[in-house]
Amino acid sequence: MVAGDWYRYRVSPELVAMTAATQACCREINETYASDPERALLLMRDLLGSMGDAVQFRPPFYADYGSRLHIGDRSFLNADFLALGGGEITIGKDVLIGPSARLYTPNHPMDPDQRREGYERVLPVRIEDNVWLGGSVVVCPGVTIGESAVVGAGSVVTRDVPAGAFVAGNPARVIRPVAGEPGVR
Template sequence: MELDVTAALADARTEYDKMVAGDWYRYRFGPELADLTTATQRTCRRITALYDEDRDAALALFRELLGTVGEGVDFRPPLYLDYGHRLHVGDRTFVNADFLTLGGGEIRIGADVLIGPSVRIYTPTHVLDPALRPQGWERVSPVTIEDGVWLGGSVVVCPGVTIGARSVIGAGSVVTKDVPPDVVAAGNPARVIRPLQD
């Protein structure tokens, strides 16, 4: 969907409402967006500060921050989130240190997922027109990581991607399109290398 600037500017919804709907919005023009990300990032810093002294309190704060958190979820700080309530994490998933989610697109991570250190999940896409880009137009696309996936260290997952159940994404890969279940994928851009089991 291409940006129709006239229609987008005439849209009376808040920038947040446009974002949640997956429509074009101006991320620098919605004060509610800045307030949400500032509050979320402040909570992320509190979680990191608490973790060494009171792990249970850090986990409780983590649960409050996210949209949903399954049973037995474990994580290592620091973590960096833009909109915590747009992130959903399934049972027994492990999130390693330096995890970052960017943008307001919904992110659903299934059960028994292993997330390596320094993984990045991006949901926003900016307008391509170089004359419009400085105006701050973007839209978000959801990301889905299905049950049992393993994301190696420093993996980048791009907007709109679904990674199928049990698949493994090699360290340092950039996932730009959907990955089917039960495969090993790696590279930049990531491509399927082989089935998970021959």
């Protein structure tokens, strides 16, 4: 899985156990948040591969493999965040992620026999610094979203997004550059 090769998740007791442990930790984080947000952040820091300073989130938060998720300084994950699959997910610094965002790393074969046999592989997702993902954005396996890009609400990102671009739609496409927005200082 880590090498990006095809593997069989459903027949791997080790991978099933890893996701079960991560899911249990996510439940604890989400339940703890209401009474003790600082403790919830400490639990999240212990779960993740890395977490920068001043990261904020709103529950519920969900990840399949916490050690494969990296979040940079001052980034914000809004409610109902989902990081799915065992692929590496890197979220840069100063990233804003809207509610119900979905970051997917697993991919399944097109061949129906191979799918039935349970094969999948993961591809990394990379969100560079100062990106804003609107609400209900889906980022597909293998995608990189370039620095300072903006992804419109409800978009499905199936390919790399250039730095400084505003993209939207399904599939997401470049609408215009984000630089020089009038009236914003």
